[in-house]
Amino acid sequence: MSKFRKExxxxxxxxxxxxxxxxxxxxxxxxxxxxxxxxSDPTVEVKRPEGVSATDLTPYKQxxxxxxxxxxxxxxxxxxxxxxxxxxxxxxxVAQPQPGELYSTNSIAQWKLDKMNQKPSNxxxxxxxxxxxxxADQGVPTILIFDIREALQNINALKIxxxxxxxxxx
Amino acid sequence: xxxxxxxxxxxxxxxxxxxxLLIFFLVTTTMEKDTAxxxxxxxKLEDVPPPPEIENRNIFEIKAxxxxxxxxxxxxxxxxxxxxxxxxxxxxxxxxxxxxQTQAYIQNSSYKGIDFPFYSRVTMQGIDDEIxxxxxxxxxxxxxxxENLITFYTKVLKDWDKKKAALxxxxxxxxxxxxxxxxxxxxxxxxxxxxxxAKIHSEIQEALIELRDxxxxxxxDDTYSKMTKRLDQDKDDKKGDRKKVAALEVLFxxxxxxxxxx
Numbered sequence: 001m002s003k004f005r006k007e008x009x010x011x012x013x014x015x016x017x018x019x020x021x022x023x024x025x026x027x028x029x030x031x032x033x034x035x036x037x038x039x040s041d042p043t044v045e046v047k048r049p050e051g052v053s054a055t056d057l058t059p060y061k062q063x064x065x066x067x068x069x070x071x072x073x074x075x076x077x078x079x080x081x082x083x084x085x086x087x088x089x090x091x092x093x094v095a096q097p098q099p100g101e102l103y104s105t106n107s108i109a110q111w112k113l114d115k116m117n118q119k120p121s122n123x124x125x126x127x128x129x130x131x132x133x134x135x136a137d138q139g140v141p142t143i144l145i146f147d148i149r150e151a152l153q154n155i156n157a158l159k160i161x162x163x164x165x166x167x168x169x170x
Numbered sequence: 171x172x173x174x175x176x177x178x179x180x181x182x183x184x185x186x187x188x189x190x191l192l193i194f195f196l197v198t199t200t201m202e203k204d205t206a207x208x209x210x211x212x213x214k215l216e217d218v219p220p221p222p223e224i225e226n227r228n229i230f231e232i233k234a235x236x237x238x239x240x241x242x243x244x245x246x247x248x249x250x251x252x253x254x255x256x257x258x259x260x261x262x263x264x265x266x267x268x269x270x271q272t273q274a275y276i277q278n279s280s281y282k283g284i285d286f287p288f289y290s291r292v293t294m295q296g297i298d299d300e301i302x303x304x305x306x307x308x309x310x311x312x313x314x315x316x317e318n319l320i321t322f323y324t325k326v327l328k329d330w331d332k333k334k335a336a337l338x339x340x341x342x343x344x345x346x347x348x349x350x351x352x353x354x355x356x357x358x359x360x361x362x363x364x365x366x367x368a369k370i371h372s373e374i375q376e377a378l379i380e381l382r383d384x385x386x387x388x389x390x391d392d393t394y395s396k397m398t399k400r401l402d403q404d405k406d407d408k409k410g411d412r413k414k415v416a417a418l419e420v421l422f423x424x425x426x427x428x429x430x431x432x
Contacts, residue, residue, distance in 0.1 A: 012180065020185060027192070049365040051372030053379045053395075054205035059402040061204065133206050136364045142234075143360040145367065146430045153211045161206035164368050 042090040044072035049138045051164035067115045072137030108151040128158045135163040207371045228287045228352040230260045236361035253373035287352035291344040297334045336420035339413045353425035360431045381422040
């Protein structure tokens with residue numbers, strides 16, 4: 001009799017949670033490996049146009065063979081009038097053009113060359129093979145894209161990519 | 171009034187709930203990928219030679235004006251989704267003609283495909299002859315120390331080497347190739363929206379992928395899209411996709427000229 005009573009007195013045994021950290025770390029590592037980080041938050045608004053059959057740029061990002069530049073209306077609406085056709089350029093790691101300096105494609109060449117110098121040493125591609133990805137807003141007038149192209153052509157950075165939101169069925 | 175113990179809540183199942191949530195979000199989130207159309211800017215030339223005469227049949231011109239209206243080969247198009255079909259037509263119209271048919275039709279103005287690019291066929295012997303001829307030219311240019319000609323013939327030789335590799339990969343006696351000047355030309359105006367510009371690129375890409383997929387099916391029983399995807403993931407190219415992809419790109423080259431608006 002007493003034997004049984006003794007055992008019933010105990011509550012439910014606690015769940016052994018010592019392996020929980022293992023599982024959490026596994027998830028953490030998965031996300032660490034699977035994510036690529038965004039370079040920076042652009043100060044211009046970019047809503048990408050839609051398209052199909054676009055190339056996935058992830059492999060290029062992993063090999064750092066790509067630089068991103070953004071073009072769209074500035075988030076600070078008051079400054080919109082300072083730029084050519086109301087659209088500003090955003091280059092990461094570069095001081096933004098001052099209102100007096102206006103929109104200028106002159107800064108692209110310097111930015112691209114700076115970017116080339118910052119590449120990891122295992123990236124051996126010449127500048128003509130390093131992609132410049134143009135992330136442009138839907139409403140950007142195409143002349144601005146051609147301005148960018150011309151600036152890149154002058155420094156022989158000949159590979160470009162037009163960013164779109166891929167709508168093809170996966 | 172005896173002091174009562176407040177029973178502790180069993181939190182053991184909390185982890186289950188948390189994981190359930192976690193897994194739900196894991197499954198439902200899609201990570202946003204950067205996708206784009208990769209294009210090449212032509213190299214800048216110091217002194218531009220006069221552009222060669224190009225027959226109209228080799229130009230697929232897409233025009234877009236400031237009001238975002240489209241025109242393909244002089245014909246107004248309402249729906250931009252039609253571009254890809256027109257590009258396919260441009261490539262396919264004369265593709266299946268035999269050599270003798272090409273000979274006959276190229277002069278015949280009543281033939282329906284007269285306004286589309288014709289294809290030519292080269293044998294391995296023909297490619298070798300071209301390589302030899304251009305190597306001689308290159309040597310002559312090097313002797314004269316003519317910078318422009320050296321660049322030119324180096325590029326021409328590279329193209330022929332690509333064709334040779336393509337014919338080897340594809341097998342068969344002859345390499346069928348579209349007229350070397352056949353190209354897609356995008357003419358926009360200053361105020362044309364980027365949205366439409368991207369749409370044009372999207373349509374061209376769609377058509378090219380379809381052409382290459384179909385050829386891949388015929389030659390390798392595989393698709394171009396799958397091969398390029400595999401190549402991205404596997405730099406060592408264990409399945410030998412690189413050669414095949416290069417061959418398909420020789421068959422259906424991506425020749426796009428984007429004209430700067432003035």
